[in-house]
Amino acid sequence: MGRTTPRSDLLRMYDDLLAAYGPQQWWPADTPTEVVIGAVLTQNTAWTNVEKAIASLRKAGALDLPHIAALDEAELAALIRSAGTFRIKARRLQALARWVVDEHGGDLTRALSGPTAEVRQRLLQLHGVGPETADAILLYAGNHPVFVVDAYARRVLRRHGLLTDAAAYDVVQAYFEQRLPRDAQLFNEYHALLVEVGKRHCRAVARCTGCPLAHWPHNEANT
DNA sequence: TGCCAGGCCGGGT
C-alpha cells in the first residue's frame, strides 16, 4: 500500500542512457521520405555510407519516392553506389517507392496510416522490407509505437544478460514492448540511445571504460 | 589489410 511501482530494469537502463547522452532526436533524416530511403540503404551498412548515397540522390534531384519509382533501375543503383549492395538496394527502394506511388498516389503519410499491425503486415510483404526495416519506417516515418530491434539492441541486451542467446526478432521486440509503456517517443529515444551506447562501447572490440551501463551486470562471454 | 557495418532474400536441409 502506498508504494510506487518500481521502474523496470529496462526503464532504469533508459534513465542511465538518457542521463549520459541526452535526447537523441532520431532518426537522422529530415523528412519521412528520407527515413524510408535511409531505412533500406542502411541494411547491413554503416550510416556514413548511407549519408553519401542520400547526398547523391539529393544532388540528382531524386530524393523522393515518385522519382525513385520512375528511375531506371541501373541509374538508381549508380546513384546509391556508396551505400553498398547497391543493385539489391535499388530493387528494394523501387519496390517500396512503387508501393507508395501505385497504391497511395505517392502520399507516404497516407501509405503509413491505419492500424499499426495492418501497415506492418503490408510493409513486410514488400520485397526487401524485413522486420527491422518495417519497424524503423513505422516508428520514424509513421510515428507508430513499435520498438525497433537492431544489432545494437541485441548486443547491448545480450552483453548485460537481459537476453540470453540469439533470440528471434519478434522475441526481442516483445521483450521491450511488454516492459515499456507503449509510447512512440519513448521507443524512438530508446532505440537511438541503444545505438549510441552500442557504437561507443559494444562494438567488436568492447570499450567498457566510461560506459553508462558499466554498473549493470556484465556478461563477459557475449560481446 | 582484412574485417565489419543500424538486413534481407533465396535456396537448401
Next chain:
DNA sequence: ACCCGGCATGGC
C-alpha cells in the same frame, strides 16, 4: 523451422 551464402562500398 532453421542455416547459409551472397550482396558491396568505405572506414578503421
